Amino acid sequence: MPVVSDNTDHKTIQSVDRSFGIIEYIQENSGASLIELTDEFDISKSAIHYHLNTLMKYGWVVKEGETYRIGLRFLDPAMHSKSQREEYQIVHPKVVKLADETGERAQFIIEENGRGIHVHSELGENGIQSNSRVGKLVYLHATSAGKAILASMPEERVESIVDAYGLPKMTDNTITTRGELFDILEDIRERGYAFNRAERRNGMMAMGAPVKDPSGRVFGAVSVTGPVRRMQDEHQRYLTDLLLDVTEEIRLRLEYPQ
Known part of the structure; x- marks a missing residue:
C-alpha cells in the first residue's frame, strides 16, 4: 500500500488520498461520469471503478444513470459531529x-x-x-x-x-x-x-x-x-x-x- 507525504509532511495512504480526491471532484462538479473521473485522475478506468465501487458500498457515493454523485450518507457523521x-x-x-x-x-x-x-x-x-x-x-x-x-x-x-x-x-x-x-x-x-x-x-x-x-x-x-x-x-x-x-x-x- 503506497504511502506518500503531503505538503504538511504528514504521511498519507495514496489510495485513500485518491478516494477523497474523487469525492471532492464529484462534489465540486455536482456529479461526474466514469470517463470524466478517469481523465481527471489519469489512472485506468478499472482503478477508478474500484474506488467508486468501494465508496458506493458504504454510501458515500451514489450512481444515477451514468453519473456519480455525493451520497446523503455524509449527513449522519456531519450532524453527529455538530451535535457533540x-x-x-x-x-x-x-x-x-x-x-x-x-x-x-x-x-x-x-x-x-x-x-x-x-x-x-x-x-x-x-x-x-x-x-x-x-x-x-x-x-x-x-x-x-x-x-x-x-x-x-x-x-x-x-x-x-x-x-x-x-x-x-x-x-x-x-x-x-x-x-x-x-x-x-x-x-x-x-x-x-x-x-x-x-x-x-x-x-x-x-x-x-x-x-x-x-x-x-x-x-x-x-x-x-x-x-x-x-x-x-x-x-x-x-x-x-x-x-x-x-x-x-x-x-x-x-x-x-x-
Whole structure:
C-alpha cells in the first residue's frame, strides 16, 4: 500500500488520498461520469471503478444513470459531529438573530486544520444567497470571521497555516502577503472585530467577531455579509455593537447555562 507525504509532511495512504480526491471532484462538479473521473485522475478506468465501487458500498457515493454523485450518507457523521458541541447549539439562535435584525446573511465559522468551516448559516429578508452553505470550506485570510479567528492565534500557528495553504487571491482586494496579513491581524486584536471588504467575492462586504468561551478561548467567529453599499451605508453604524453584543451573550450563556 503506497504511502506518500503531503505538503504538511504528514504521511498519507495514496489510495485513500485518491478516494477523497474523487469525492471532492464529484462534489465540486455536482456529479461526474466514469470517463470524466478517469481523465481527471489519469489512472485506468478499472482503478477508478474500484474506488467508486468501494465508496458506493458504504454510501458515500451514489450512481444515477451514468453519473456519480455525493451520497446523503455524509449527513449522519456531519450532524453527529455538530451535535457533540454544546457551544454550537448555543450559537445557532444568535446567528438567526443576526440575520433577522440585519436582514442580511449571517454565519458562524470555526477553524479545523487551518481552514474555515461554515457550521451555521442563516439568510435574512434581504440576504444575498451564495454558496456559503453549511459545511463549506473557506480560506481564513479572505473572510471577516476567518481573520477574527486568525487574530486569536499565536503567530507561529498563523505562519503554519499560511505555509500549508498560502494566501490565494480571490478578488483584487484579497490579502496576498504575510506582512499585510499580520498588520491587519494586529488591528483586529486591538478593535475586537474584522472586516472583509470584497476580499472573497466582488461587491460583498462582511464584518465578523470572535466567539469566546468563559475561559477566553476563541472557538469560532460570527459574521454578517451583504452588498458593500448596504453594509457601509446602512449597517456599519450599528453592526459593530450588535456583533459584540451577540458574542458576549454567547459567552455568558456558556458561563451560566440555563
